[in-house]
Amino acid sequence: AQKVTQAQTEISVVEKEDVTLDCVYETRDTTYYLFWYKQPPSGELVFLIRRNSFDEQNEISGRYSWNFQKSTSSFNFTITASQVVDSAVYFCALSDFYSGGGADGLTFGKGTHLIIQP
Amino acid sequence: NAGVTQTPKFRILKIGQSMTLQCTQDMNHNYMYWYRQDPGMGLKLIYYSVGAGITDKGEVPNGYNVSRSTTEDFPLRLELAAPSQTSVYFCASSATKGGSGEKLFFGSGTQLSVL
Numbered sequence: 001a002q003k004v005t006q007a008q009t010e011i012s013v014v015e016k017e018d019v020t021l022d023c024v025y026e027t028r029d030t031t032y033y034l035f036w037y038k039q040p041p042s043g044e045l046v047f048l049i050r051r052n053s054f055d056e057q058n059e060i061s062g063r064y065s066w067n068f069q070k071s072t073s074s075f076n077f078t079i080t081a082s083q084v085v086d087s088a089v090y091f092c093a094l095s096d097f098y099s100g101g102g103a104d105g106l107t108f109g110k111g112t113h114l115i116i117q118p
Numbered sequence: 119n120a121g122v123t124q125t126p127k128f129r130i131l132k133i134g135q136s137m138t139l140q141c142t143q144d145m146n147h148n149y150m151y152w153y154r155q156d157p158g159m160g161l162k163l164i165y166y167s168v169g170a171g172i173t174d175k176g177e178v179p180n181g182y183n184v185s186r187s188t189t190e191d192f193p194l195r196l197e198l199a200a201p202s203q204t205s206v207y208f209c210a211s212s213a214t215k216g217g218s219g220e221k222l223f224f225g226s227g228t229q230l231s232v233l
Binding site for chain 1 (some may be wrong): 158159160161163206208210219221222223224225226227229
């Protein structure tokens with residue numbers, strides 16, 4: 001069965017510090033997708049990144065970077081030089097191509113609340 | 119682009135009342151979804167639709183109903199509201215099945231309290 005674990009319920013750091021959000025997943029399938037979504041205080045979930053199971057290249061986008069490691073079933077998210085605007089709840093999600101619950105085929109983690117203090 | 123629009127943003131219901139959460143999207147997406155988000159629990163799928171006239175249950179459908187008469191609209195109906203339905207509700211859409219790696223576009227959410 002699919003499972004996504006975000007063990008960090010809440011993280012608080014001071015602005016400009018680097019911070020890593022952990023995501024560990026479980027799936028029996030060889031083809032799957034991993035996502036990160038951001039939920040700012042305004043409430044709307046915003047797509048950040050998608051990675052398929054055959055692409056283990058790390059990704060960097062500005063201050064954001066993602067480390068995908070199949071060997072440890074992890075898809076961690078790092079924010080470099082954090083800013084107050086990064087404060088949000090971040091969700092990791094897993095999509096199984098062949099199965100999964102419902103048409104969305106998505107399993108969400110419980111989210112990590114990131115607080116960036118000025 | 120408006121994207122996915124949900125109304126209302128906030129609502130307080132009394133136990134036993136009914137209401138409809140509205141959701142509309144202007145991206146011509148076939149797939150639409152309703153999720154609920156409980157504190158510290160992530161998102162759980164209530165109902166979904168793969169196109170006009172076709173809907174199906176998700177993980178937590180009890181106490182809810184949906185309809186999909188047009189591509190754009192996907193309302194969620196709460197009958198006989200109960201305190202357990204106090205939650206934040208999100209509508210989302212995607213061009214193709216989410217399970218194929220398609221990203222979802224979300225509305226801004228409806229915060230519902232049943233007292």
